[in-house]
Amino acid sequence: xxxxxxxxxxTGIAHTYMAAEQLExxxxxxxxxxxxxxxxxxxxxxxxxxxxxxxxxxxxLAADIVVRDMDRxxxxxxxxxxxxxxxxxPEALFQRLPH
Amino acid sequence: MQIAxxxxxxxxxxxxxAARLQDLANRYLSTVTFxxxxxxxxxxxxxxxxxxxxxxxxxxxxxxxxxxEDQGRxxxxxxxxxxxxxxxxxxxxxxxxxxxxERPFPRMLRDSSPLQGVPVSPGLAMGRAAAxxxxxxxxxxxxxxxxxxxxxxxxxxxxxxxxxxxxxxSLAARSRRPEKAILQAxxxxxxxxxxxxxxxxxxxxxxxxxxxxxxxxxxxYGDLLSKSDNAYLQERAVDIRDVTGRIVTAxxxxxxxxxxxxxxxxxxxIAENLTPSEFxxxxxxxxxxxVLAHGGATSHTVILARAQGxxxxxxxxxxxxxxxxxxxxxxxxxxxxxxxxxxTEVRNFYKIEFARQEKAASRVSLISxxxxxxxxxxxxxxxxxxxxxxxxxxxxxxxxxxxxxxxTEILFxxxxxxxxxxxxxKFYTGILNEAGDKPVILRTLDIGGDKPxxxxxxxxxxxxxxxxxxxxxxxxxxxxxxxxxxxxxxASATGLARIMFPMVSTVTEVMRLKERVRRCMDxxxxxxxxxxxxxxxxxxxxxxxxxxxxxxxxxxxxxxSVGTNDLTQYFFAADRGNERVSNLYNPFHPAFLRGLRMIIxxxxxxxxxxxxxxxxxxxxxxxxxxxxxxxxxxxxxxVLVSHVKADLxxxxxxxxxxxxxxxxxxxxxxxxxxxxxxxxxxSRQFDLVDVDIVDLAAQGSTKAEIIRELVALLxxxxxxxxxxxxxxxxxxxxxxxxxxxGNGIAMPHCKTSSVRVASIAVAKLSTxxxxxxxxxxxxxxxLVAIPGDGGAESHLNIIAHLARNLVxxxxxxxxxxxxxxxxxxxVLRGTVDES
Numbered sequence: 001x002x003x004x005x006x007x008x009x010x011t012g013i014a015h016t017y018m019a020a021e022q023l024e025x026x027x028x029x030x031x032x033x034x035x036x037x038x039x040x041x042x043x044x045x046x047x048x049x050x051x052x053x054x055x056x057x058x059x060x061l062a063a064d065i066v067v068r069d070m071d072r073x074x075x076x077x078x079x080x081x082x083x084x085x086x087x088x089x090p091e092a093l094f095q096r097l098p099h
Numbered sequence: 100m101q102i103a104x105x106x107x108x109x110x111x112x113x114x115x116x117a118a119r120l121q122d123l124a125n126r127y128l129s130t131v132t133f134x135x136x137x138x139x140x141x142x143x144x145x146x147x148x149x150x151x152x153x154x155x156x157x158x159x160x161x162x163x164x165x166x167x168e169d170q171g172r173x174x175x176x177x178x179x180x181x182x183x184x185x186x187x188x189x190x191x192x193x194x195x196x197x198x199x200x201e202r203p204f205p206r207m208l209r210d211s212s213p214l215q216g217v218p219v220s221p222g223l224a225m226g227r228a229a230a231x232x233x234x235x236x237x238x239x240x241x242x243x244x245x246x247x248x249x250x251x252x253x254x255x256x257x258x259x260x261x262x263x264x265x266x267x268x269s270l271a272a273r274s275r276r277p278e279k280a281i282l283q284a285x286x287x288x289x290x291x292x293x294x295x296x297x298x299x300x301x302x303x304x305x306x307x308x309x310x311x312x313x314x315x316x317x318x319x320y321g322d323l324l325s326k327s328d329n330a331y332l333q334e335r336a337v338d339i340r341d342v343t344g345r346i347v348t349a350x351x352x353x354x355x356x357x358x359x360x361x362x363x364x365x366x367x368x369i370a371e372n373l374t375p376s377e378f379x380x381x382x383x384x385x386x387x388x389x390v391l392a393h394g395g396a397t398s399h400t401v402i403l404a405r406a407q408g409x410x411x412x413x414x415x416x417x418x419x420x421x422x423x424x425x426x427x428x429x430x431x432x433x434x435x436x437x438x439x440x441x442x443t444e445v446r447n448f449y450k451i452e453f454a455r456q457e458k459a460a461s462r463v464s465l466i467s468x469x470x471x472x473x474x475x476x477x478x479x480x481x482x483x484x485x486x487x488x489x490x491x492x493x494x495x496x497x498x499x500x501x502x503x504x505x506x507t508e509i510l511f512x513x514x515x516x517x518x519x520x521x522x523x524x525k526f527y528t529g530i531l532n533e534a535g536d537k538p539v540i541l542r543t544l545d546i547g548g549d550k551p552x553x554x555x556x557x558x559x560x561x562x563x564x565x566x567x568x569x570x571x572x573x574x575x576x577x578x579x580x581x582x583x584x585x586x587x588x589x590a591s592a593t594g595l596a597r598i599m600f601p602m603v604s605t606v607t608e609v610m611r612l613k614e615r616v617r618r619c620m621d622x623x624x625x626x627x628x629x630x631x632x633x634x635x636x637x638x639x640x641x642x643x644x645x646x647x648x649x650x651x652x653x654x655x656x657x658x659x660s661v662g663t664n665d666l667t668q669y670f671f672a673a674d675r676g677n678e679r680v681s682n683l684y685n686p687f688h689p690a691f692l693r694g695l696r697m698i699i700x701x702x703x704x705x706x707x708x709x710x711x712x713x714x715x716x717x718x719x720x721x722x723x724x725x726x727x728x729x730x731x732x733x734x735x736x737x738v739l740v741s742h743v744k745a746d747l748x749x750x751x752x753x754x755x756x757x758x759x760x761x762x763x764x765x766x767x768x769x770x771x772x773x774x775x776x777x778x779x780x781x782s783r784q785f786d787l788v789d790v791d792i793v794d795l796a797a798q799g800s801t802k803a804e805i806i807r808e809l810v811a812l813l814x815x816x817x818x819x820x821x822x823x824x825x826x827x828x829x830x831x832x833x834x835x836x837x838x839x840x841g842n843g844i845a846m847p848h849c850k851t852s853s854v855r856v857a858s859i860a861v862a863k864l865s866t867x868x869x870x871x872x873x874x875x876x877x878x879x880x881x882l883v884a885i886p887g888d889g890g891a892e893s894h895l896n897i898i899a900h901l902a903r904n905l906v907x908x909x910x911x912x913x914x915x916x917x918x919x920x921x922x923x924x925x926v927l928r929g930t931v932d933e934s
Contacts, residue, residue, distance in 0.1 A: 084840075
């Protein structure tokens with residue numbers, strides 16, 4: 001499955017990046033491709049392009065704050081989770097993805 | 100004419116709005132009656148006390164009635180008050196019954212309710228309360244009247260007038276509105292007609308003294324208000340006691356006697372206020388801390404407490420009534436908190452704080468053995484100010500490299516006749532002996548109208564600080580001074596003595612003093628008594644006029660020592676003990692600093708040594724500037740010696756020089772202080788991870804304790820501006836979402852301006868704890884602290900990388916398995932290098 005994701009947490013210092021790493025690691029293990037944009041203290045990194053978003057079967061939002069630029073995901077199924085949940089129980093999150 | 104309304108203030112009808120209504124009502128002849136329909140009470144609006152006594156609460160239905168010949172105008176005013184003034188009467192006041200807290204409260208202290216005051220001498224102490232009482236004003240009041248009731252009433256009227264004058268005076272000195280409002284409320288209680296009538300009523304009915312009648316009124320209104328279920332009104336009982344107490348003191352005078360109290364071990368002295376001699380009579384042996392109801396930050400008692408390292412909190416109103424004698428008390432003179440019977444949580448918090456202070460002390464004591472120098476190795480002597488042999492002993496123990504000023508007045512105090520030359524010789528020899536191979540600057544007698552000495556009668560003066568004091572009186576007391584100088588010279592045969600004269604204003608004075616020394620030397624020489632004929636002679640710089648005679652003075656003396664306390668006071672013509680002008684007294688003012696530069700430049704041009712022996716020398720923020728200015732010596736209180744030596748070690752002298760150039764061209768003391776703060780924050784180089792901020796055996800058994808321990812670790816290493824604010828920032832993040840990440844690891848973090856340098860602190864826990872009960876057992880905690888003001892971008896990248904690494908098992912295992920702080924640092928540094 002082709003996935004895109006955005007992670008964001010209140011201070012954006014640590015957990016944004018932990019969640020991103022966890023998503024990448026778990027996706028790889030489960031045989032998905034994923035690109036994760038981080039919205040943290042260093043601003044937006046690894047930004048999702050229109051190309052990335054086009055054809056994605058699902059958007060994962062791992063965020064404890066408001067995610068910026070939500071318009072670009074119009075028409076794509078969105079799965080939301082807290083950053084904490086993604087870090088601790090990544091498998092559970094992937095089970096929630098639409099098949 | 101009537102107006103009905105719902106009472107709008109959350110705090111109820113308390114003294115301040117009542118006072119304003121009273122003021123207004125008293126402007127008219129009409130009667131103004133306040134009625135609380137909810138509880139059925141009624142009061143004349145012309146009496147604050149009567150109004151407050153209605154115990155009116157938020158939401159009560161009220162009615163104001165105006166009746167009389169000028170009721171038309173009065174009603175308009177009353178109506179405007181109800182609609183426009185009353186609803187906003189509390190807007191500018193701090194929240195009900197809690198004093199405004201500028202600093203956040205550490206989490207572990209949240210559930211406690213300590214008394215609060217102003218910390219004036221830092222430190223922590225635990226002990227038992229020892230109440231030192233100057234008698235309660237009401238108990239010593241005579242019960243029966245001296246004359247008839249009219250005489251007693253006359254006393255009351257005079258006293259009220261005097262207290263009113265006092266309050267008016269402090270009102271004029273205050274600028275903050277809440278303080279003014281409270282003083283005004285006190286004033287209106289003082290002038291309250293009902294209070295006055297009650298007291299006079301008692302006087303007429305019974306043959307009692309006015310004091311007893313005031314006491315009766317104090318009890319009556321105190322009880323009435325105490326019964327209220329509104330905490331705010333309950334506290335107003337204290338206002339009544341305060342005002343009535345002042346009336347009684349104005350009539351009978353205050354009965355503060357000397358203290359005859361022997362302190363038990365670990366005593367926390369609790370008192371209204373202490374004079375310097377009362378403080379000294381307590382003895383330092385068992386005294387752990389002092390808690391005062393009154394007393395300013397620059398009072399001599401507080402300066403003494405600081406010099407002796409005794410923690411002190413002042414401004415703890417009613418300390419004596421709240422803290423029972425013998426009670427277990429914990430004093431936090433860093434935050435200004437006093438805990439009675441501290442509970443386990445509070446104790447655990449202070450266990451961490453005490454441990455941190457002990458560690459800091461042992462680091463400092465290591466440094467105190469080394470010669471004092473800057474980070475770049477430039478030598479600056481750190482000396483101590485002393486007035487007793489005990490001071491010299493403490494100074495030497497703390498690594499002092501000399502005695503910058505030894506005040507000899509102590510030899511002359513508390514005795515009917517001055518000490519003989521032999522006695523002085525013996526005393527000075529003892530001092531030199533105690534100092535060993537370190538030089539001692541012996542200062543000749545510095546007394547005057549403000550420092551009376553029984554054996555030397557001096558006239559009382561209007562203005563002693565500008566009067567007949569120190570060397571100015573030497574000509575009239577030649578024998579006394581000569582014997583002192585000979586005593587010093589005779590001692591000079593046995594150690595490194597230097598002689599210094601206080602309060603010099605002109606070159607002519609110095610010539611006369613030198614002539615005096617020469618004469619003393621001749622006398623000793625003629626009778627064959629040994630002395631060091633090359634004993635250096637120096638002067639104190641306390642008088643601004645001296646700055647413009649430096650070139651001539653350099654030709655006459657061997658050294659200078661700047662007494663910044665007096666020099667600042669004379670420089671700005673402001674008495675720092677006078678709270679109305681003490682804001683002018685500021686040694687950080689750039690003009691004053693330029694004066695210091697003048698002194699040093701002239702002295703050094705002539706190869707003369709310049710020390711500084713005022714309080715400024717021991718102020719951490721001043722040290723980098725004093726180094727930059729080029730002082731040869733900083734002489735500080737004996738207990739500060741090792742701390743100043745430790746601070747000095749962290750200061751790069753090139754940085755101090757640049758800072759000093761900047762502050763000298765600043766406009767205001769605030770600007771100077773701000774520049775210094777930035778300098779202190781940025782002058783030291785820190786690594787993001789370091790063995791000093793890794794604790795592999797953290798003791799804490801709760802999340803709060805672990806967070807505090809980590810913050811304390813960062814604080815100990817000098818990485819934080821303010822530990823409590825950093826802790827609070829960490830908790831704010833935890834409160835939105837606990838930062839446990841599973842796998843036994845938590846990564847709390849914060850970004851705040853209270854962090855000086857980006858830091859990663861690590862704690863391995865002896866026993867795992869629940870980070871976010873009931874889940875998340877954690878045994879490794881990584882605290883990330885980032886400065887708020889930007890400039891940390893490169894660090895953010897590293898931390899993001901570290902966070903990503905923590906998701907991988909191999910990395911976590913390497914961290915968990917690390918057995919030494921070095922290993923932890925190298926695993927974390929691996930991350931640093933990768934990114």
